[in-house]
Amino acid sequence: MTALRTPARQVALNRIPDALRDVWRACSSNEPGGNVSRALTINFIGIARAVDELELRAAVDKMHRRQPCRAFLILAQDGVQTMHAEVSGGARSHGQTREIVLEQIELRVPPAWFGNVPGLVRPLLVNDIPTHLYWATTWPQLPRHFDALLELSDHAVVDSGLFTVPAAELDALRVRQEAGRKLTDLTWLRLRPWRRALAEALERFPWQPAAPTSVTLRHAANTAAQASALLLGRWLEKRLLAAVFLEESGPGEQNQPDSVELRHGSTTVVATSNGRGQIQVKVETTEVCWLPFMVAASRGSAGDLLAAAIDMA
Amino acid sequence: MMAEVPSPAVANPLADELTGARHAKPCALVIFGATGDLTKRKLVPSLMGLAKDGLLPPGFQVVGFARRAWTDDSFRQELADGVRQFGRTDTPSAFEALRESFAFHQSDFDQPQGYAALRERLEQIDRHHDTKGNRIFYLATPPSAYSGILQNLAACGLSKEGDGRFARVIVEKPFGRDLATAVALNDQVRAAFHERQVFRIDHYLGKETVQNILALRFANGIFEPLWNEKFIDHVQITVAESIGVGSRGGYFEESGIIRDMIQNHLLQVLTLVAMEPPAALTADAVRDEKVKVLKAIRSLTPAEVAQATVRGQYARNFFGGEEARGYRDEDGVPADSTTETYAAVRLQIANWRWSGTPFFLRSGKRLPRRATEVAIQFKQPPHLLFEGGRPLQPNVLLLRIQPDEGVSLRFGSKVPGPDVRVRDVRMDFRYGSAFGGEHADAYERLLLDAMIGDSTLFARRDEVEEAWRIVDAIVAGWRRNDQRPEPYPAGTWGPERADALLGAGRTWRKP
Numbered sequence: 001m002t003a004l005r006t007p008a009r010q011v012a013l014n015r016i017p018d019a020l021r022d023v024w025r026a027c028s029s030n031e032p033g034g035n036v037s038r039a040l041t042i043n044f045i046g047i048a049r050a051v052d053e054l055e056l057r058a059a060v061d062k063m064h065r066r067q068p069c070r071a072f073l074i075l076a077q078d079g080v081q082t083m084h085a086e087v088s089g090g091a092r093s094h095g096q097t098r099e100i101v102l103e104q105i106e107l108r109v110p111p112a113w114f115g116n117v118p119g120l121v122r123p124l125l126v127n128d129i130p131t132h133l134y135w136a137t138t139w140p141q142l143p144r145h146f147d148a149l150l151e152l153s154d155h156a157v158v159d160s161g162l163f164t165v166p167a168a169e170l171d172a173l174r175v176r177q178e179a180g181r182k183l184t185d186l187t188w189l190r191l192r193p194w195r196r197a198l199a200e201a202l203e204r205f206p207w208q209p210a211a212p213t214s215v216t217l218r219h220a221a222n223t224a225a226q227a228s229a230l231l232l233g234r235w236l237e238k239r240l241l242a243a244v245f246l247e248e249s250g251p252g253e254q255n256q257p258d259s260v261e262l263r264h265g266s267t268t269v270v271a272t273s274n275g276r277g278q279i280q281v282k283v284e285t286t287e288v289c290w291l292p293f294m295v296a297a298s299r300g301s302a303g304d305l306l307a308a309a310i311d312m313a
Numbered sequence: 314m315m316a317e318v319p320s321p322a323v324a325n326p327l328a329d330e331l332t333g334a335r336h337a338k339p340c341a342l343v344i345f346g347a348t349g350d351l352t353k354r355k356l357v358p359s360l361m362g363l364a365k366d367g368l369l370p371p372g373f374q375v376v377g378f379a380r381r382a383w384t385d386d387s388f389r390q391e392l393a394d395g396v397r398q399f400g401r402t403d404t405p406s407a408f409e410a411l412r413e414s415f416a417f418h419q420s421d422f423d424q425p426q427g428y429a430a431l432r433e434r435l436e437q438i439d440r441h442h443d444t445k446g447n448r449i450f451y452l453a454t455p456p457s458a459y460s461g462i463l464q465n466l467a468a469c470g471l472s473k474e475g476d477g478r479f480a481r482v483i484v485e486k487p488f489g490r491d492l493a494t495a496v497a498l499n500d501q502v503r504a505a506f507h508e509r510q511v512f513r514i515d516h517y518l519g520k521e522t523v524q525n526i527l528a529l530r531f532a533n534g535i536f537e538p539l540w541n542e543k544f545i546d547h548v549q550i551t552v553a554e555s556i557g558v559g560s561r562g563g564y565f566e567e568s569g570i571i572r573d574m575i576q577n578h579l580l581q582v583l584t585l586v587a588m589e590p591p592a593a594l595t596a597d598a599v600r601d602e603k604v605k606v607l608k609a610i611r612s613l614t615p616a617e618v619a620q621a622t623v624r625g626q627y628a629r630n631f632f633g634g635e636e637a638r639g640y641r642d643e644d645g646v647p648a649d650s651t652t653e654t655y656a657a658v659r660l661q662i663a664n665w666r667w668s669g670t671p672f673f674l675r676s677g678k679r680l681p682r683r684a685t686e687v688a689i690q691f692k693q694p695p696h697l698l699f700e701g702g703r704p705l706q707p708n709v710l711l712l713r714i715q716p717d718e719g720v721s722l723r724f725g726s727k728v729p730g731p732d733v734r735v736r737d738v739r740m741d742f743r744y745g746s747a748f749g750g751e752h753a754d755a756y757e758r759l760l761l762d763a764m765i766g767d768s769t770l771f772a773r774r775d776e777v778e779e780a781w782r783i784v785d786a787i788v789a790g791w792r793r794n795d796q797r798p799e800p801y802p803a804g805t806w807g808p809e810r811a812d813a814l815l816g817a818g819r820t821w822r823k824p
């Protein structure tokens with residue numbers, strides 16, 4: 001199986017459908033008996049600031065290998081006066097057959113034009129396949145922009161690690177989830193090994209519902225780690241009815257907690273990131289001190305997690 | 314963030330994090346025959362694939378058990394090389410992170426002291442890594458060693474379960490070489506382990522595309538109403554290999570294609586295609602239905618064997634740009650060998666769903682290309698309106714298991730123009746396009762299932778024995794009829810007589 005990419009071509013906004021047909025032609029094989037078909041399984045709308053363009057491209061590149069898609073890459077860019085569009089495509093060949101696995105429409109949008117994006121995207125969505133929105137940027141200053149795109153989509157993916165005021169913005173997200181919107185937070189997916197590690201630790205001693213439980217979560221002083229600690233803390237508060245305390249451990253780049261210390265009666269569980277992609281968990285009761293066990297921490301890139309989020313939706 | 318003390322009692326309030334996903338409990342894996350190829354090429358690279366995906370349980374440890382005088386270090390080095398050569402992307406780094414979890418234990422397979430020492434070692438692992446007495450024993454040895462291993466495991470108490478501990482044994486094929494030896498082997502296994510502890514591995518069942526047969530049939534409403542003798546003319550199951558026996562001549566000479574492929578892989582695939590919907594996707598519900606299919610296949614009489622089977626043996630030919638050796642010229646193969654390298658079989662499933670619809674199974678070496686597929690060929694429409702009433706190409710639903718994994722449906726479509734002409738077109742689904750990325754190896758799925766204790770994708774004793782009953786009758790018929798393999802040139806689709814097996818109006822597919 002070999003891959004083929006067509007060069008990106010700048011087009012007027014009203015000529016995007018023609019450009020998509022050109023992608024089809026460019027992907028067609030000239031060989032006798034050659035055949036081309038489309039293997040698209042989803043529509044994908046990715047939103048990022050132009051300065052984060054490379055991260056969004058890397059994520060889409062990884063995601064489309066697993067989920068062939070018509071992808072709208074929408075880059076919010078200061079300093080441009082009007083919306084610009086570029087169209088490109090990608091195909092895989094199997095013998096004489098080629099299958100289009102990516103139809104990419106890249107839009108550079110000045111902030112003032114952002115409200116026009118849904119109107120442009122809506123008629124270009126491939127019908128009868130699900131639409132996934134990936135909001136790969138900070139929480140919007142004008143939430144209606146997010147809501148309008150959410151309205152177009154069957155499922156939305158956000159990364160609360162990119163939020164600037166995590167506590168308030170996670171609440172805004174929760175409001176939408178409670179209203180029935182299908183939303184996945186990549187930061188929550190990154191916490192899966194932590195959740196599993198703590199669940200595994202609780203297998204080692206009997207849970208006494210009446211015993212007091214407290215949890216101290218330490219995290220680096222950055223908003224990504226804060227969002228992560230808040231999500232884990234709220235979950236533990238709800239599930240264990242624990243008193244939860246968040247502590248900043250100092251400056252750092254890490255986007256997951258540094259450690260979780262759980263006290264339950266006279267039992268202590270300490271889960272610590274060892275900085276080498278593993279979470280080390282120690283469990284100590286008054287009778288037993290277990291040897292620590294390791295759980296692999298999340299090593300997936302944003303693209304891996306995005307593909308997983310879409311798979312699970 | 315403060316909260317009240319809860320009142321109701323709960324076991325582990327976070328337990329759903331462990332049960333919701335497919336997570337294995339902490340355990341130690343003992344690989345017997347750990348210095349062999351299977352460990353290096355398949356088992357450890359697959360374990361590292363699981364590690365990469367975060368699916369290995371906490372505290373997971375591996376003990377390699379073999380006769381050679383290796384050390385922990387030399388064992389780890391050999392495995393590291395294997396993972397680099399045969400593992401998925403990024404698995405070498407996963408191995409480095411878990412390097413210390415691999416240990417080597419030197420002993421003969423029939424030496425009781427070796428097992429006493431193994432037991433001590435496993436108890437030490439339990440203490441240090443909290444593996445809770447959970448053990449999996451993988452028999453990656455030649456079958457001749459199974460007996461000694463099983464007896465010794467039982468004798469030193471390693472096969473016992475209890476107090477929440479599990480002990481499981483994974484047995485590699487071949488599961489015997491005929492019904493009698495399979496029964497004897499199963500009895501040996503049963504003397505040491507209960508059937509629920511036994512995982513007989515047929516790696517074909519771990520393939521995504523084989524598992525997809527059940528999804529295709531039972532997750533969709535459109536296929537099942539047509540999935541019977543009323544609409545299906547016949548089914549062809551093909552496992553073709555382009556390579557010869559290579560260095561396995563000695564082994565192959567003892568088995569032949571019928572024992573090596575048809576008894577296990579092809580009959581397993583047949584059961585998935587032909588089974589009734591199970592009541593649930595549980596191990597026993599699925600396997601009960603598979604066994605019913607095998608039981609509905611009557612043993613062929615020698616006279617039927619002569620009519621319903623073809624044996625072939627590849628002969629020297631120019632193939633793939635070079636002179637390919639004939640089977641009898643291969644190393645370890647006698648010049649007068651009568652072992653078949655190709656077999657085609659027509660089987661009838663005597664039940665309401667399939668009565669009158671033949672299943673054609675064929676497998677061979679040195680065929681034109683490597684391909685595994687199931688072709689469901691539908692009957693012609695009852696009244697032929699087009700092309701002057703001539704029969705059109707029949708509809709075929711093709712399940713491609715490997716390579717180019719996917720599903721396609723062939724149907725007739727009007728050719729644009731003033732004439733009413735019908736041409737075949739194909740609707741195609743490809744795994745590689747719809748679910749791109751790197752897929753887990755079949756062994757990954759099966760090892761994880763064994764750790765979890767899910768035996769759905771493993772062969773049960775009665776399945777294995779029923780499959781041998783069917784194959785034994787064919788082998789006995791060949792012997793009785795003195796039915797020798799017919800030569801076919803390497804790189805062709807087998808002996809010509811195989812075409813006659815299908816009956817009038819049918820042709821073998823050329824995948």
